[in-house]
Amino acid sequence: MTNVLMILKTQSLKNDQRILKELASFKKLGANVDVFVAKDCDLSQSQFNYTLYEARIFGGAAPSKMIVRIIGILHFYIKAMSFILYKDYSVVWVCDPIMFLLVLALKKIKPELKVVWDHHELPPSWFLESKYLTNIFKIAYRKTDIVIHANKYRQDFLEKHLNVKARKSYIISNYPDANNTDEAELTHEAECWIKNAGSFVYLQNSLQENRYGFETITALLESGYKVFHAGKINKVFLDKYKLYSNDLYLSGYLNINQINRVLNKCDFTVIFYKQNSLNQIYCDANRLYQAMSLGVPVIIGNNPTLVGTTSDYNDVLVLDNINRHSIKEIVNEVGFKQLIRKPEVLKWSEYDDFFQEILI
Template identity: 40%
Template structure:
């Protein structure tokens, strides 16, 4: 990237992931990274928390550091596709998406659901924690099918263990999907999750990242008392992409 920055073109650097900790802790490699970061035309980050963390570590604040979150497109959320659900359990059903792995506090979620008497619908193919008495695996689902599951679940849970930089400063697109459907959300206290949910009313933020199942149990009790409020979700991919494009190639949008 440093060599490319000397090419004379407009270089756009998409920081989809934060650099590893060892790089930022190395004076030599962090200096090279900082030089490249400072020379490119635009740096793109998926959220403010991640951008702020990186720029503070580099001690350099780029004039054109843009935010482009993992947003859905509006057309992807308008359609709902019904699927056969295995149980109702008097409404005590939670929707999970790629959550049954240790890195996303799968064991703690499972324990909390058992204590609280809930069943879970789980979408995704990455599950390594398997308990068929509580969790029903739906496999990979389309966005339309996920919308149906969210609409027929009491709430959803989104947690990431803060044991690595990219976990701590996560950017879960499933969080935006749940917000767009107006679902009740239990979420960990990762900085980026707090940022995303700042204005969303139907949420309970845990006291930690999800590593303590007792906090999840308490959050479920709080969710059960919650009356869902309407929320006008309006953040979509196309609008953010247009914002970035206006910097990179304004002529494409008729901007002079």
């Protein structure tokens, strides 16, 4: 049995679907998987299917201040290396580009380890503008046994910018599980709201500036649609724009099967990202894959990754210039109710061979 250690920092391990699917893939293949994590969520060992080692670090897993983040990641490096130094793992899976110094230390101190570096995101612009940091990053990138990227656009951008190639690399997009069509009931209140709503639109984690939350919700409500929103309830954002209405339902976080239920009942879903950072431009939206796997009509922005992902999808509309007026225009012109839903076959199990290769 291969011993695998996953190392990561995340706000909510219990809701990080990509991580949970990666762990499940290893477990399905018979690997013994441990998780070393800095997290902010309330998750005990009894609630988790893998051996959990929690690292409590300065500032927590996702502080807002940059100086606190830097101190926190250095603190995490030290704790992770101290933990792994005398452990017997065959594979170490490291999540996030910011872990570049940890990757470098692992290959230096334990060169026999197979290190997999999973780039959930791109490094921030300020990092890529530093010649000193990128030179160290390039060394770590070259020394890593396997580099994972969420999509080809991110990989191409990063390798072109750094003028570097990985020893071996794979693309693992955040596809849904094979049983993605399963549904689970919502709360009684949510079920009643949907039953009485008539036409409604599904939004997820849109209560933020970077996702055109105000413009989207306002335009939809003014167009006669009701809005079901899942994900973080950002009270500061709601108060700022006075987004309180009986036609806007805030469910909070839902599990995958509950999201399926809402997607199957909604008229369409909207996915916008402002193109004001690299990770926004080259976004990899798991909720897009989930909607496509159910054949749900989608309206998206013209981000290259969103457009590329939906190039062969049956029910997609791309909005180039996103504002309140243009959103109203596009939803009023199209009768989504008349569209026949044609699901796209997108399954996480497509990556089974890759996970098997890692364990060899």
